[in-house]
Amino acid sequence: MRVRSARRPAGTATAQVTKPSPMRGEIVAAAAEIIVRKGYAACTMRAVAALVDMKAGSLYYHFKSKDEIVEEILNQGIETLHARVAEALRSLPADAPFAGRLSAAVGVHVASLVGKDQQHMHVYEHLPPVIKRRSRKMRETYTRLWLDLFAGGVASGEVDAGIDLHLLVPYFLGGLNRVPEWMRASGASSDQVAALAVTTLLDGIGAGR
Amino acid sequence: MRVRSARRPAGTATAQVTKPSPMRGEIVAAAAEIIVRKGYAACTMRAVAALVDMKAGSLYYHFKSKDEIVEEILNQGIETLHARVAEALRSLPADAPFAGRLSAAVGVHVASLVGKDQQHMHVYEHLPPVIKRRSRKMRETYTRLWLDLFAGGVASGEVDAGIDLHLLVPYFLGGLNRVPEWMRASGASSDQVAALAVTTLLDGIGAGR
Amino acid sequence: MRVRSARRPAGTATAQVTKPSPMRGEIVAAAAEIIVRKGYAACTMRAVAALVDMKAGSLYYHFKSKDEIVEEILNQGIETLHARVAEALRSLPADAPFAGRLSAAVGVHVASLVGKDQQHMHVYEHLPPVIKRRSRKMRETYTRLWLDLFAGGVASGEVDAGIDLHLLVPYFLGGLNRVPEWMRASGASSDQVAALAVTTLLDGIGAGR
Amino acid sequence: MRVRSARRPAGTATAQVTKPSPMRGEIVAAAAEIIVRKGYAACTMRAVAALVDMKAGSLYYHFKSKDEIVEEILNQGIETLHARVAEALRSLPADAPFAGRLSAAVGVHVASLVGKDQQHMHVYEHLPPVIKRRSRKMRETYTRLWLDLFAGGVASGEVDAGIDLHLLVPYFLGGLNRVPEWMRASGASSDQVAALAVTTLLDGIGAGR
DNA sequence: AATGAATGAGGATTCATTCAT
DNA sequence: GATGAATGAATCCTCATTCAT
Numbered sequence: 071m072r073v074r075s076a077r078r079p080a081g082t083a084t085a086q087v088t089k090p091s092p093m094r095g096e097i098v099a100a101a102a103e104i105i106v107r108k109g110y111a112a113c114t115m116r117a118v119a120a121l122v123d124m125k126a127g128s129l130y131y132h133f134k135s136k137d138e139i140v141e142e143i144l145n146q147g148i149e150t151l152h153a154r155v156a157e158a159l160r161s162l163p164a165d166a167p168f169a170g171r172l173s174a175a176v177g178v179h180v181a182s183l184v185g186k187d188q189q190h191m192h193v194y195e196h197l198p199p200v201i202k203r204r205s206r207k208m209r210e211t212y213t214r215l216w217l218d219l220f221a222g223g224v225a226s227g228e229v230d231a232g233i234d235l236h237l238l239v240p241y242f243l244g245g246l247n248r249v250p251e252w253m254r255a256s257g258a259s260s261d262q263v264a265a266l267a268v269t270t271l272l273d274g275i276g277a278g279r
Numbered sequence: 280m281r282v283r284s285a286r287r288p289a290g291t292a293t294a295q296v297t298k299p300s301p302m303r304g305e306i307v308a309a310a311a312e313i314i315v316r317k318g319y320a321a322c323t324m325r326a327v328a329a330l331v332d333m334k335a336g337s338l339y340y341h342f343k344s345k346d347e348i349v350e351e352i353l354n355q356g357i358e359t360l361h362a363r364v365a366e367a368l369r370s371l372p373a374d375a376p377f378a379g380r381l382s383a384a385v386g387v388h389v390a391s392l393v394g395k396d397q398q399h400m401h402v403y404e405h406l407p408p409v410i411k412r413r414s415r416k417m418r419e420t421y422t423r424l425w426l427d428l429f430a431g432g433v434a435s436g437e438v439d440a441g442i443d444l445h446l447l448v449p450y451f452l453g454g455l456n457r458v459p460e461w462m463r464a465s466g467a468s469s470d471q472v473a474a475l476a477v478t479t480l481l482d483g484i485g486a487g488r
Numbered sequence: 489m490r491v492r493s494a495r496r497p498a499g500t501a502t503a504q505v506t507k508p509s510p511m512r513g514e515i516v517a518a519a520a521e522i523i524v525r526k527g528y529a530a531c532t533m534r535a536v537a538a539l540v541d542m543k544a545g546s547l548y549y550h551f552k553s554k555d556e557i558v559e560e561i562l563n564q565g566i567e568t569l570h571a572r573v574a575e576a577l578r579s580l581p582a583d584a585p586f587a588g589r590l591s592a593a594v595g596v597h598v599a600s601l602v603g604k605d606q607q608h609m610h611v612y613e614h615l616p617p618v619i620k621r622r623s624r625k626m627r628e629t630y631t632r633l634w635l636d637l638f639a640g641g642v643a644s645g646e647v648d649a650g651i652d653l654h655l656l657v658p659y660f661l662g663g664l665n666r667v668p669e670w671m672r673a674s675g676a677s678s679d680q681v682a683a684l685a686v687t688t689l690l691d692g693i694g695a696g697r
Numbered sequence: 698m699r700v701r702s703a704r705r706p707a708g709t710a711t712a713q714v715t716k717p718s719p720m721r722g723e724i725v726a727a728a729a730e731i732i733v734r735k736g737y738a739a740c741t742m743r744a745v746a747a748l749v750d751m752k753a754g755s756l757y758y759h760f761k762s763k764d765e766i767v768e769e770i771l772n773q774g775i776e777t778l779h780a781r782v783a784e785a786l787r788s789l790p791a792d793a794p795f796a797g798r799l800s801a802a803v804g805v806h807v808a809s810l811v812g813k814d815q816q817h818m819h820v821y822e823h824l825p826p827v828i829k830r831r832s833r834k835m836r837e838t839y840t841r842l843w844l845d846l847f848a849g850g851v852a853s854g855e856v857d858a859g860i861d862l863h864l865l866v867p868y869f870l871g872g873l874n875r876v877p878e879w880m881r882a883s884g885a886s887s888d889q890v891a892a893l894a895v896t897t898l899l900d901g902i903g904a905g906r
Numbered sequence: 907a908a909t910g911a912a913t914g915a916g917g918a919t920t921c922a923t924t925c926a927t
Numbered sequence: 928g929a930t931g932a933a934t935g936a937a938t939c940c941t942c943a944t945t946c947a948t
Contacts, residue, residue: 093932109407111319115918127920128933136918195404198318223484230486237475238484240461245454252449266446274483275447277439302907324943336945337908345943511928527825528738533922545924546929554922613822616736641902648904655893656902658879663872670867684864692901693850693865695857720911742939755912757940 093132094142096122099187102143106189110196113140137201144197144205147190152212154178159219168223173268175219176246180264183250191247213239242271302341303351305331311352315398319405322349346410353406353414356399361421363387368428377432382477384428385455389473392459400456422448451480511550512560514540520561524607528614531558555619562615562623565608570630572596577637586641591686593637594664598682601668609665631657660689720759721769723749726814729770733816737823740767764828771824771832774817779839781805786846795850800895802846803873807891810877818874840866869898 100121104113115126115136133139158178159171182188194202216239223229249263309330313322324335324345342348367387368380391397403411425448432438458472518539522531533544533554551557576596577589600606612620634657641647667681727748731740742753742763760766785805786798793801809815821829843866850856876890 107408109409111407114916116916124932125934126918127935130919131932196407198320198405199316200318227486230484233479233484234467234471234475236465237467237472238479240465241454241458241472241475241479244457244461245450248453248457249450252453256445256449258443258446262443263446263450266443266450270442270447270450270480270483272483272485274479274481275439275442276481277436323941325941333907334909335943336910339944340907525826527827529825532920534920542928543930544922545931548923549928614825616738616823617734618736645904648902651897651902652885652889652893654883655885655890656897658883659872659876659890659893659897662875662879663868666871666875667868670871674863674867676861676864680861681864681868684861684868688860688865688868688901689897690901690903692897692899693857693860694899695854741937743937751911752913753938754914754940754942758911763939 091132093122097129097132098139098142098146101139102147102189102193105140105143105193105196110198140193140197140201141204143190143193144201145208147188147193148205148208148212151179151182151188151190152208152215154182155212156215168226168228169268169272171219171222172272173264175216176268177261177264179246180249180260180267183247184253184260189250192250194247213243216243242267300341302331306338306341307348307351307355310348311356311398311402314352314402314405319402319407349402349406349410350413352399352402353410354417356397356402357414357417357421360388360391360397360399361417361424363391364421365424377435377437378477378481380428380431381481382473384425385477386470386473388455389458389469389476392456393462393469401459403456422452425452451476509550511540515547515550516557516560516564519557520565520607520611523561523611523614528611528616558611558615558619559622561608561611562619563626565606565611566623566626566630569597569600569606569608570626570633572600573630574633586644586646587686587690589637589640590690591682593634594686595679595682597664598667598678598685601665602671602678610668612665631661634661660685718759720749724756724759725766725769725773728766729774729816729820732767732770732820732823737825767820767824767828768831770817770820771828772835774815774820775832775835775839778806778809778815778817779835779842781809782839783842795853795855796895796899798846798849799899800891802843803895804888804891806873807876807887807894810874811880811887816877819877821874840870843870869894 097118101113101118104117104121115129118139119126119129129139133142155175155178158174162171162174183191194205217235220229220235220239224231224233224235246267249260249267253260253263306327310322310327313326313330324338327348328335328338338348342351364384364387367383371380371383392400403414426444429438429444429448433440433442433444455476458469462469462472515536519531519536522535522539533547536557537544537547547557551560573593573596576592580589580592601609612623635653638647638653638657642649642651642653664685667678671678671681724745728740728745731744731748742756745766746753746756756766760769782802782805785801789798789801810818821832844862847856847862847866851858851860851862873894876887876894880887880890
């Protein structure tokens, strides 16, 4: 009678006790939008409710608490991001060169962050530390995906073996994650930014090359 | 220690009506510490007051509002940062090569962000957009400092002229600003990180160099 | 089991419009259990519903309101109590001495209060005065039963005629009703307590007897 | 520098961290009055605040939480009661007979419960179990006072040694504590009720005396 | 300079209740 | 008979702010 877990898409190993529902999705999206646009402080239950045409109390039918909503923004966001980037890499030929793999990953990552449906990274900044901590595991998993990508580059001799990947990866992702904040203002497209990030990282900006 | 106004980079003509006082500094520092450690939400007037051994109401003798405190964290932080980096550049020989100038700037920037007295960047993330916006002018001034640095590199032929600096600079600074968040966890020193950032940016990570 | 109306002591002409149903009984029992164990505040419609494997809204098919449930706890409880004590007295020989009648009544009363199925007195304490007031009539009827019992004792010369029964009865019943609260803790049996109450009331605790 | 504890009246061994203030007293009194008159549910912070001419939020300057107020009602009440009864007993000649001591104690106890300033016992009934539990220790101390009183009676041969005091005392106090509930309605004075309780307990109601 | 006391606006949350299905 | 979804009113509580002292 209780077949809920069977419904969950394979591969999403999160122990999601609460069943998904269309409303949950809408609420999470509304909350994310508010946080991105006006900050965490402005994201009150009343504000979220108003955006989905409800009264504040009604949100509690779908979520146990405000935190649960915020956590879901984070988790959903990273999961989706991970899935997309992983898929992009998987769809490349097995012998694709590192530059190509990097380019694909960066492209998807940046496009996702900037896209309408992916604001979690943008949200992340506004969250109180206590809540940030809770999504750490998921974030680490995602970081590992990138670590593996770069490790592949080192293995194939395409990346300088002298580089400490455990420093490079967070540094590189950190820069990438900040992109949405200034991109809109600079008038650039996400493709341009992705290209800049890839070229810069691979070849540097030195005039000698 | 209270030389802020003297140090203020020319051109930043903020009409700072309120006279500085030692207490102001202590309060700003207390607020910054709380934000960094426990997040913006935990930074209540009472909490700040407690940290400087006062009662909440007393803070209003020194500041007109909570926002004023927060703004001062930001402004003070960027001003100091600007001053330090500018000073570091100025103290180099006029004909110093770009690589050296970049290295100096990055070193000071990163060291400052990670240092005890400079948590404004760390604070910045937690702030509601409305407040962030207010410090934009100061931030733009700082960004220009870097733009000029890179432009110098292009002019001297040390930096690839094909690069859009208006994209590169925010991208690069964005990455740099994120450093404090993961640096402590990775166990790296700020020197290591600075070196990584400089080398990577100049030469890229490609094995061919 | 659903013979409530048949048992109702003559004179208690409550116009019970709502037809009884097995579900009503279960719900009332569930509510009573919650109140006794966790207090009135914990007795929410959702909690009651959960205990009878329902959703909150469904309770409204059986009861017009929460108050109706609570009132039924009270009424059902006093009715049952009344019926049991009355039955115990009726089953005694018509010429039974006062001591015996008192003993029988106290025994049944205490045993009932402590028994699993009779928690209304325990519930009574937690109720808001407004609701308490509503069950007054039923309680007065029960009090009259005891008044008659004692009046019989006076008439037969077994009880000191100088005693104001309108003071004694509420005083005595008040003490009896409190029994469940401390009895479990003291480790006594309801028989012991009943015996104590009877002896004490009849003979006092003076050493001279 | 922290000499607060020195201020506390000797004998009141409660670890009362929060300093007393006239407002605290007024608030506690207001809350008690509401609970007695309209029940625990009606005792909202707003209602209490209104009674002391404040806004709800202001109460939190004086108390950390609603629970703290309620607990203080209980503790204050029992402490006062204990102090009064103890004082009444102490002021009797050392060789006063048991009947006299009992009479004095019951008189003070009943008068207190019924008096304007002592409604805690009346309040007690309305409280959720969780809160009741918290005042247990204080209540046990008070119970012991009565236990000692009766034990004295047994020792002097004035009380039947065969009686289980650990049953009798809660039973007797239970009855006494209920008095306020019906007394007003019956039109009796607290002296009458006290007399009834004492005579009944000492000699019983048997016509033979 | 600082504080004790208060305020008012607003926050998250809970709950009895309703109603279409 | 029962439920899923929603509501609105109320609850406790927090906080920036004010102001007389």
